[in-house]
Amino acid sequence: MSTVDSGIDYVIRGAQVLGDEARDLYVSGGIWADGAPRGARVIDAAGLVALPGLVDLHTHLREPGREDAETVLTGTRAAAAGGFTAVHAMANTDPVADTAGVVEQVWRLGREAGYCDVRPVGAVTAGLQGERLAELGTMADSAAHVRVFSDDGHCVSDAALMRRALEYVKAFGGVIAQHAQEPRLTEGAQMSEGELSGILGLQGWPAVAEEAIIARDVLLAAHTGSRLHICHLSTAGSVEIVRWAKSRGYPVTAEVTPHHLMLTEELIRGYDPVYKVNPPLRSAADVQAVRAGLVDGTIDVVATDHAPHPVEAKDCEWAVAAMGMLGLETALSVVQSTMVDTGLLDWAAVADRMSVRPARIGELADHGRLFEVGTSANVVLVDPTASRVIEPAASQSRSRNTPFAGMKLPGAVIATLLHGVATVLDGKVVER
Structure with missing residues (x-):
């Protein structure tokens, strides 16, 4: 057409x-x-299977500032091709989406493109620097109606600052989406820490670096009574911590990426930078654990962490390559392969994890609805x-x-x- x-x-x-x-x-x-x-x-x-339009809580559209990698137009075309009708655009743009002006720019670009609804994610801290809070209230009150805040790519590692952020967004029902990575434990890290990292001679990225931040932050969420969302959970230990937090009624949600549902660290043996990602690909045991967490609801959603990069950022040696993978156009197929065709989830559960729950977390009233008469017609036919191939x-x-x-x-x-x-x-x- x-x-x-x-x-x-x-x-x-x-x-x-x-x-x-x-x-x-x-x-x-x-x-x-x-x-x-x-x-x-x-x-x-x-x-054909009809699902409510998919909702991604974790998309990097790169615009403004890195249009060599992606634009709102090209990224939302990819989203539509993958069955998504709404995406949450992460804040690590240039300039950073830490003010009402920048988030409104991204929101308007999404409306102009017209391929899916774009809800900007606001930065938690100014410039993603982890030193002081960004303009959370003005972003929430802006035309972009920001409700999810994240320094993704950087961990809010200061516990006092994280507590203040949780307390601040509680007033308007916002959620802090944490990139769980203790920076002091991952300095120079290149892949998941273990026997294979030693064999390959690559600096290890220990599971505890993720798990320690999650453990701290679920306790902060309980203390403040504010919503916490864990980005791209990747280890068996992280699943257990979130499962424990939910058993106690803490206001915690979590996501897993398609690549962490399918791919393992074994792929790194060839040193191909396409497999370099944050958090890193983990062991087969971790893959099984995150699948189980998605089945029992410990992990609430599948989120793509769609992270486009220009050719030169990936076609280089492993040590200097950028971290990140594309995900929007393949997410549903990967979930079908790993979860549906294996009998772990049915299509109704896929709709729950890829539309209903992410829309609820992001407070998207027009999305995640199960074909209710009088509601917006957002649908993907698969x-x-x-x-x-x-x-x-x-x-x-x-x-x-x-x-x-x-x-x-x-x-x-x-x-x-x-x-x-x-x-x-x-x-x-x-x-x-």
Whole structure:
């Protein structure tokens, strides 16, 4: 399609809603309707699974400042291609998203692009420097309506500052999303600490560096009564700490990335920088632990940590390569491969972990709704029987640093509707 199809009503015929029995879905005026609108366009969804539009709590769109790696436009095109209708754009841009002006710029760029809703994440500290709080209140009151705050890429390592941040956002129901990494334990670290790091001669990144911050912060969350979200949890010990905190009713949520659900540190034997990421790829035992945590609800959501980089930042020696991987276009396929096709989760649980819960954490009222009449029509239609070989050159992202290049993954996004407007149809991104 060459034009935006706004104003078109739809009948989505024969979709397996949440992977259950097939039924028709109706879209009229951008919302879910209880009957077929006259003159509606029919989408044949026989054999397709209908999920509420996916919501990512952890996306790096890079704009402003690093448009060589990604822009809001290219990043949200990638999001739509992956079935996402909303993303939370992390604050480590240039300038940092630590003021109302910067978060409103990102929010407006998202509205102009039109491929998914963009909710900026505000920095916790000014300039991500960990020295004083950023303008949390003004960002919350801005047009961007910021509710999630994170210094992702940097840990808020000062306990007193973290406590103040939790207390501050409690007043308006915000959440602090912590990048759990004790900096004094990870100086110069290159990969997960263990036998393999010794064999490869790479500085180790101990699991305790993540777990110590999580343990501290769940106690701070309990003390303040404020919401804490743990970014990209990666170790078995971290799962156990969050499980303990939840058993005591602490206001804590956590996320895991698709790559930590599938990939292990063994891939680093070839020193390919595409596998260099923060937190690092862990052991097979850690992978099994985070999968189990996702199943039992200890881990609330799957979040991509989509981290695009220009070629020169990855096509170099391991020690100087940037950390991070693409994730938006492959997330649902990786979850299908690791969690659905293995029998660990059904499609309803996938909808819960990739739409309902992240929308609730980020306070996105128009997302994460299960096809309720009168609510915004955000949906992704997936062919679970399809498969594809991941080709970096075909990515909608400006960057190509996917760890799944050449890998055959299950599932294909056939259509994505954002507020009733198609952003993907017949597997192709709609040109705006």
